[in-house]
Amino acid sequence: MTLAERVEAVRAKIAAAAREAGREPGEITLEAATKVQTSETIRQAIAAGITVCGENRVQEMTAHLADNAYEGAALHFIGHLQTNKVKFVVGRVDLIESVGSLHLLEAIEAQAAKAGVVQDILLEVNVGGEESKSGAAVSELPALAARAAQMEHVRLRGLMAIPPVACEPGANRPFFAKMQQLFVDIKEKMDDNKTVIDCLSMGMSGDYMDAVREGATLVRVGTALFGPRPPMGSPR
Ligand SMILES: *Cc1c(COP(=O)(O)O)cnc(C)c1O
Secondary structure, eight states: OOHHHHHHHHHHHHHHHHHHTTOOGGGOEEEEEOTTOOHHHHHHHHHTTOOEEEEOOHHHHHHHHHTTTTTTSEEEEOSOOOGGGGGGTTTTSSEEEEEOSHHHHHHHHHHHHHHTOOEEEEEEEOTTOOTTOOSBOGGGHHHHHHHHHHOSSEEEEEEEEOOOOOSSTTTTHHHHHHHHHHHHHHHHHHOSSSOOOOEEEOOOTTTHHHHHHTTOSEEEESHHHHOOOOOTTSOO
C-alpha cells in the first residue's frame, strides 16, 4: 500500500468506529506521528491529506521546520519536553500536547510571555498511573487546569493521554473511558467565553478505534501510516 492508501485506510477505520459510537467522523482529526520520518515523507503525508503532524523530538522538529516540511499542516508537539528546550517549541507549534507538570506549565507561560504569544496546550494525564511515564496524576489534574486557566499566555484546550502498552486488543478501552470522563469534567468546569476545551488526544496505531469509540477528538497515528520504526536507540 502507498502512504496515500494507508491514510485512506486509517480514515475509513476512524469513520467506522465513529459511526459505531453514534459520532460524526468529522469530529475526529487524524494526526500523523512523524518521529523518525524524513522531510520528504512528511511532505508526502501532507499531500495525501494529513492536516496535523505531531513531533516528539525538538531536534528533529527544528530540522524539519528549517526544511518547511510541515507546510500546509498544523504542527503539534507530543513528546517529553524538557524545560530547557521550551524556547524551541513555544510559538513554533500550534499545540503542545504533552504538558504534564506544573514546572513545565510555568516554563511555557514564561516563554510565551517573553515571545509575546499565547500558546495552546493540552494537559497530559498519566491515566494508567505508571511510574515510568510522564504526565500528571489524575489527582493533580484539577489544580493544574485551574493554574493554566489563570495564565495569560497559555490557553488550555483539553487533555492528552498515552495509556499503558496494551497486551491484548481492547485492554486500553477502560483508560480511554476514564479520559473521556476527565475531559467532560474539565469541560464542565472550565468552558466559558475565554476557555474552549475541545480536544481529547488519545489513541495510537494499535488502539485508535477504541479511542474513537470512547470519545477521542484527535488520534495520533505513526506506524499504521508510515510502517514500523527502527527500534528506539538504534542509529538514525
Ligand atoms: C510515536 C507516538 C505515537 C504513534 O505511535 P504508533 O504506535 O506508531 O501509532 C503517538 N503518540 C505519541 C506521543 C508518540 O510518541
